[in-house]
Amino acid sequence: xxxxxxxxxxxxxxxPPTTQGFxxxxxxxxxxxxxxxxxxxxxxxxxxxxxMMFAAFSSAFFVRRxxxxxxxxxPLPGILWVNTGVLVASSLMIELARRALHSGKRAAFNxxxxxxxxxxxxxxxxxxxxxxxxxxxxxxLATNPSSSFFFxxxxxxxxxxxxxxxALGYIDVQALLLRLGPGKRTAVDVSAYFWHxxxxxxxxxxxxxxxxx
Amino acid sequence: xxxxxxAAHGAPKGFIRRYIFSLDxxxxxxxxxxxxVFSVFLGMALSVLMRxxxxxPDAKVSLFEKLWPTGAPGGxxxxxxxxxxxxxxxxxxxxxxxxxxxxSGFGNYFLPIQIGAEDMAFPVLNMLSFWTTFLALVVMVAAxxxxxxxxxxxxxxxxxxxAVGQLSGPGEGLGQTFWIISIAIFCGAxxxxxxxxxxxxxxxxxxxxxxxxxxxxxxxWLVTAILGLLGFAVLLAAGVLLLLDRLxxxxxxxxxxxxxxxxxxxxxxxxxxxxxxxxxxxxxxEVYIAILPGMGVASQLLSTFSRKPIFGYRAMVYAxxxxxxxxxxxxxxxxxxxGMNPYSAFAFSVLTMSIGVPxxxxxxxxxxxxxxxxxxxxxxxxxxxxxxxxxxxGGISGIFLGQPALDLYFHDTYFVVGHFHMIMGVAAIFxxxxxxxYWFPKVTGRFMNETLGKIHxxxxxxxxxxxxxxxxxxxISGNPRRYADFTNFDFLGKLLPIHTFMTHAAFFTAAVQxxxxxxxxxxxxxxxxxxxxxWDATTLEWTVPSPPPHDNFAGKHPVVNHGPYEYSVPxxxxxxxxQSDPA
Numbered sequence: 146x147x148x149x150x151x152x153x154x155x156x157x158x159x160x161p162p163t164t165q166g167f168x169x170x171x172x173x174x175x176x177x178x179x180x181x182x183x184x185x186x187x188x189x190x191x192x193x194x195x196x197m198m199f200a201a202f203s204s205a206f207f208v209r210r211x212x213x214x215x216x217x218x219x220p221l222p223g224i225l226w227v228n229t230g231v232l233v234a235s236s237l238m239i240e241l242a243r244r245a246l247h248s249g250k251r252a253a254f255n256x257x258x259x260x261x262x263x264x265x266x267x268x269x270x271x272x273x274x275x276x277x278x279x280x281x282x283x284x285x286l287a288t289n290p291s292s293s294f295f296f297x298x299x300x301x302x303x304x305x306x307x308x309x310x311x312a313l314g315y316i317d318v319q320a321l322l323l324r325l326g327p328g329k330r331t332a333v334d335v336s337a338y339f340w341h342x343x344x345x346x347x348x349x350x351x352x353x354x355x356x357x358x
Numbered sequence: 359x360x361x362x363x364x365a366a367h368g369a370p371k372g373f374i375r376r377y378i379f380s381l382d383x384x385x386x387x388x389x390x391x392x393x394x395v396f397s398v399f400l401g402m403a404l405s406v407l408m409r410x411x412x413x414x415p416d417a418k419v420s421l422f423e424k425l426w427p428t429g430a431p432g433g434x435x436x437x438x439x440x441x442x443x444x445x446x447x448x449x450x451x452x453x454x455x456x457x458x459x460x461x462s463g464f465g466n467y468f469l470p471i472q473i474g475a476e477d478m479a480f481p482v483l484n485m486l487s488f489w490t491t492f493l494a495l496v497v498m499v500a501a502x503x504x505x506x507x508x509x510x511x512x513x514x515x516x517x518x519x520x521a522v523g524q525l526s527g528p529g530e531g532l533g534q535t536f537w538i539i540s541i542a543i544f545c546g547a548x549x550x551x552x553x554x555x556x557x558x559x560x561x562x563x564x565x566x567x568x569x570x571x572x573x574x575x576x577x578x579w580l581v582t583a584i585l586g587l588l589g590f591a592v593l594l595a596a597g598v599l600l601l602l603d604r605l606x607x608x609x610x611x612x613x614x615x616x617x618x619x620x621x622x623x624x625x626x627x628x629x630x631x632x633x634x635x636x637x638x639x640x641x642x643x644e645v646y647i648a649i650l651p652g653m654g655v656a657s658q659l660l661s662t663f664s665r666k667p668i669f670g671y672r673a674m675v676y677a678x679x680x681x682x683x684x685x686x687x688x689x690x691x692x693x694x695x696x697g698m699n700p701y702s703a704f705a706f707s708v709l710t711m712s713i714g715v716p717x718x719x720x721x722x723x724x725x726x727x728x729x730x731x732x733x734x735x736x737x738x739x740x741x742x743x744x745x746x747x748x749x750x751x752g753g754i755s756g757i758f759l760g761q762p763a764l765d766l767y768f769h770d771t772y773f774v775v776g777h778f779h780m781i782m783g784v785a786a787i788f789x790x791x792x793x794x795x796y797w798f799p800k801v802t803g804r805f806m807n808e809t810l811g812k813i814h815x816x817x818x819x820x821x822x823x824x825x826x827x828x829x830x831x832x833x834i835s836g837n838p839r840r841y842a843d844f845t846n847f848d849f850l851g852k853l854l855p856i857h858t859f860m861t862h863a864a865f866f867t868a869a870v871q872x873x874x875x876x877x878x879x880x881x882x883x884x885x886x887x888x889x890x891x892x893w894d895a896t897t898l899e900w901t902v903p904s905p906p907p908h909d910n911f912a913g914k915h916p917v918v919n920h921g922p923y924e925y926s927v928p929x930x931x932x933x934x935x936x937q938s939d940p941a
Contacts, residue, residue, distance in 0.1 A: 183479040183561040190553045194591040201595035201639075205632055209610060213627035287607035290627060297598065 181331045188335045192342050195305060199346060202301065203353065206294045210357065218358030219291045221351075222278040228271035229351055235264035236344035239313075239337045246325075246333060255320050261340070262313040265306065272303055291358050298350055302343070309343050312336040367481055369908040379489070381481035382908060386488050387467030388801070393492060394459030395878075397450050398787070399871070400499075404447040406868050409861040411435045413854075415843040428528065429507055440842035441510040442529045446502070448513030449537065452644065453544050454495050456786050460651030461586070462491070462551055464793045465579040467801065469555065471899040472573050474564025474916040476909040479557040483550050490547035497540035501533040509534035512840070514637055515541075517611035517630045518618070521603040525618045538601050545594035548586045555583035564898070566918035570675070571937070573897050573922040574668065577675050578654030581682040585647050588686065589640040596636035603628070631696055638689035646685045648782050650678060652745055652789025653720060658922075659742035659792055660724050662895045664731025665933055667923040669723040677716035677723075684713045694762045695769045703762040710760035717753055721746065732926075736893075737811030741792035744819050745785050751823075752781025755830060770840070773833020776826045784822045791815070794878070799892045803904040804885030807877050814873040821867030828856045896936050897922050 210216050242257030276296070279285075284292045316336055319325050325333075370376040380386060410417070415435070422430035422439075429439030466484065470477055478484045501508045506528040511520035515537065524531035559580045563572070572580075599610040607624070611633045614626035661668040668674060690698065690706035698706075724746050733739070755777040758764050768774060798806045837844070837853055844850045844857065891900040898916055899906070919941040925934050 179561055183557045186560050187480060187553050187557040190556045190587060191549075194549050194552070194587050197588050197591035198595045201592040201636060202599075205595070205599060205610065205636065208632050208635070209628065212629050212632075213614070215609075215614075215627040286602065287609075290609065293602070293608045293610065297602065301598075 184331045184335050185338075188338055192339070195342070195346070198301070199298075199349075202294070202298055206298075206353065207357070209290050209294070215289055216291050216358075217289045219279065219284055219289075219295045219354070220282065221354055222275040224271055224275050224278065225351065225354075228268050228275065229347065231264050231271060232268045232344050232347050235261045235268065236341050238264065239340045243333060243337045246330070251320075251325070254325075258313065258320065259317055262310065262317055265310045265313060265340075269303060269306060269310070272299060275299070295354060298353070302347060302350060305346070306343055309336070309340050312339060367477070379485060381477070381485050383466050383470050383478045383481070383484060384801075384906065384910075386484050387463055387465070389488050390458055390466055390491070391463035393488075393495060394455050394463055394790075397454035397458070397495065399875075401447050401450040401455060402868055402871065404443045404450070406864055407435075408440060408443050408447065409864040411440055411842065412844065413858050413861040415845055426507065435842075437842035438510060438528050439507070441512075441527075441840070442508040442533070444840065445510055445512050445529070445537075446498075446508045449498065449541075451783060452513055452648070453541065454491075454498070456648035456782065457548065457586075457644070458491065459790050460655070460786060460793070461555075461579060461582050461647065462488070464575075464651065464655070464790075464797070465555060465582075466551075468797065468899055469558060469576055469579050470562070471902065471906060471910050472576055472897050473559065473562060473567055474898050474911070474918065475558060475562035476911065478554045479562055480554050484554050487547050487550035487554065490543055490550065494540045494544035494547060497536055497543060501529075501536035501540070504532040504536060506531040506533050509537045514641065515600065515633075516637075517600065517603065517628075517633050518613075518616055521600055521611050521630075521633075522616065522618050522623060523604055525621060525623075535601070535604060538597050538604070542594055542597045542601070545590040545597065548590040549594075552583040552587035552590070555579055556587065559583075564916045564918050567937075570672065571918055571921050573654075574657040574671075574674055574678070575651070575654035577678050578650040578657075581678050582647050582650045585643040585650075585682055585685060589643040589647070592636055593640035596633060596640070599636075600633065631693070634693050634696055635689070638692045639686070641692065642689045643682075643685045645778075645782050646681055648786045649749070649789075650681065652786045652792075653678065653749075655789045655793045655796070656724065656742045656745045656749075657720075657727075658897075659738055659796055660727045660746075661923045661925065662796075662893055663734040663736060663739035663742070664728050665734070665894075665925045666727055666731040667921075667925055669726030669729075670719070671921070671923065673719055674723055677719040680716035681713060681720075684709060684716070688713065691760055691765070694765045698762075700762075707760055707762055711757070714753070714757060717749075721750055721753075736795070737806070737808055737815055738792050738795035738893075740812065740815045740819075741788050741795060744815065745788040745792060747819075748780050748785035748788055748822070751827075752777055752779075752785060756781060768833055770838050771833035772829040772837045772839050775839050776829030776833060779826045779829070780822075784826065791818075791874070796893070797899075798878075798881065798885075799888030800899055800904045800906070802882050802885065803888055804881055805888045805892065806881040806885055810873055810877040814870060814877065817870040817873075818867060821863055821870060824863035825860050825867060828860050832856060891936075894932075894934050896920070896924055896934050898937055901936060901938050 238257045238261035242254045242261060245253035245257060276299070279292070279295070284295075286293055286296045312332075313336055316325070316329070316333055319329055319332075367381050370380060370382070377385060380389075418433035419430070420433050422435055423433045426439055429436055429442070466478070506524060509515070509520065509529040510527045511530065511534060515534070519526050519530065520534055522530065523534075559572075559576060599608070602608040603611050603625070609625040609628040611630050612623065612625035612628040613630070616623040616625060657668055657674060688706055688710045690702060691710045694703055694706075755773065759768055759774060759777055795806055795811055798804070832853055835853055837850055844854060888904060890902070890904055893900070898918070901916065902910055902912075916938045918937045920935050920937045920939060922937060927935055
């Protein structure tokens with residue numbers, strides 16, 4: 146079969162359009178269009194689930210924070226600011242790559258997309274360093290509720306990010322194998338949107354840690 | 359290479375690709391169905407053991423001792439073993455039966471065909487979703503076999519009991535950990551399934567199949583998927599926190615100064631109520647995840663077998679949406695007993711009562727559909743009617759429980775057990791039976807035996823009412839739930855004969871299910887051959903051969919010109935117009 150989950154949800158080689166294709170009832174018919182719409186919808190649904198998960202953690206965060214007097218704010222390691230910058234820059238690179246591809250600039254696309262992937266890996270490495278620094282300062286998962294939520298939220302975000310890097314890597318490989326035809330545009334767009342989402346979630350988490358510790 | 363999206367994958371050739379790791383939504387639907395059939399019999403066996411123990415608590419059964427050497431020393435079941443059976447019964451039934459068969463089983467098989475698609479939007483994800491569910495079931499069942507056995511904390515896994523580990527009971531060690539991991543895996547599987555259902559329904563409908571031409575089954579599967587998407591994500595988050603409290607020493611749900619078995623625990627500051635909020639934010643929509651697909655099936659069948667359009671189609675759609683929407687704002691009614699600001703309780707109560715409005719609309723419209731119809735009392739129709747009966751019976755007792763003042767009394771009694779078994783358990787299972795008899799000819803090309811089916815229906819219908827109706831009386835009389843033994847309480851002495859009656863009714867009803875099992879497997883090979891559209895139904899699945907070909911429509915793309923319930927249309931050549939008939 147040779148079909149990965151990443152490619153499954155992010156589109157791929159669509160069958161040729163048919164004269165009487167699947168149009169989503171109210172929409173326009175056409176094979177590839179329906180596949181693209183389904184992929185985008187699938188992504189949006191996935192994002193909704195992720196938002197609900199972070200919302201659940203956040204609501205637990207605020208409830209637990211107000212419960213007792215054992216909450217001690219976790220100091221944010223300075224490297225988190227560097228990581229934030231790297232992730233935001235990575236998101237910017239992805240957008241530049243996407244636009245380059247739409248303009249037919251393949252070389253620029255490869256450059257930007259690869260840079261974004263590497264930045265994603267750098268971000269993960271930076272997160273690991275942040276965890277190490279906190280441990281060195283005596284903050285562990287169970288030290289106090291604030292540190293518990295810090296590790297839970299950052300790890301959950303990192304797991305999401307691993308999924309995002311897999312998607313980015315998949316596109317990198319496809320580009321390397323010169324397989325980035327029009328059928329892969331949906332995969333590029335879906336991966337890019339997911340990456341932007343991860344950057345947005347990270348900014349939200351930073352605000353959460355910064356203002357409510 | 360197969361195309362990753364929308365069923366453009368070719369027909370599989372080998373056995374493993376065709377039947378085990380299949381991408382075909384129909385095979386995956388059948389896999390889900392039989393996973394649920396296995397689970398329902400496992401869950402039912404546990405309930406029979408529980409009912410046996412409640413009536414014969416001192417009976418020595420050597421089989422118990424063989425199965426659970428520490429849980430039933432000398433063949434007598436301990437209260438801990440009883441609680442573990444209760445926990446596993448509830449968990450297996452809720453997650454692996456009620457969540458699995460109506461949505462993932464029937465929905466997987468029939469959603470794509472009913473909307474005119476070749477497959478689900480993401481076939482690989484679909485396959486992964488099933489096998490992830492299978493893994494979750496394996497981990498859950500494995501909880502029976504780990505040291506200490508299965509957990510004791512109920513399907514709701516309330517902390518502190520579920521969070522403090524081995525200290526609080528034999529099953530609260532590895533068994534409870536397995537339980538949480540299994541549920542977390544199940545959440546992942548459900549999220550994958552929800553993505554597929556929603557994207558498929560929104561984007562892969564055939565030309566002409568507007569949302570307001572979708573069969574109500576598709577509407578109910580869509581809304582159920584949305585509920586699952588939003589609910590299971592929260593349960594997954596809660597499960598992660600609970601696991602960390604158990605394994606990593608965090609204090610999300612565990613307060614300070616907790617004394618368990620003479621030991622003061624090293625946790626502080628957490629709150630068991632936090633778990634309850636997170637759990638029931640998922641848990642109440644879960645009730646609708648179980649029942650909404652049954653509502654869809656009942657609507658489909660009542661219209662088909664009354665030879666009448668569904669009464670108030672749009673109202674039915676809005677009622678499904680209304681139930682789904684309101685379902686997210688009523689979780690607090692599960693926590694009236696936990697201590698709550700009276701104003702909050704009032705708000706939750708009012709919102710709970712308001713769900714009665716769309717529920718009543720549905721019931722009214724089902725009756726309106728039947729009114730004046732030329733009713734065909736097939737087995738499928740009987741089960742659909744049974745569904746309506748059970749839904750009403752279970753729903754009425756819900757009105758009592760939605761009021762804080764009454765719930766304070768009823769909450770820890772058998773009244774609640776009767777209520778949720780009627781509306782969430784048995785009604786949903788009747789929906790599954792109805793769907794099985796209705797769609798069996800499409801899946802296999804053969805009918806199930808109608809005579810056996812009707813015997814099974816009438817005996818089951820009587821049986822479930824015999825089991826669960828007395829529970830309401832017991833509850834009103836103050837009979838507490840979750841107790842393993844009632845014989846030591848004087849005030850319950852007069853109620854024991856009722857328990858004996860219920861237990862015998864449970865034995866009887868469980869035995870009757872063997873008729874269904876025989877009918878199911880016998881009919882696969884020996885059932886009477888069925889034509890393509892045996893019920894004179896209108897939706898797209900009845901336009902394709904039985905069983906449907908690999909890509910459902912053999913490369914053709916249906917165009918929909920009609921609504922899903924055009925029966926007895928004046929002036930039409932026959933008493934039904936299929937959705938794909940010319941305009």
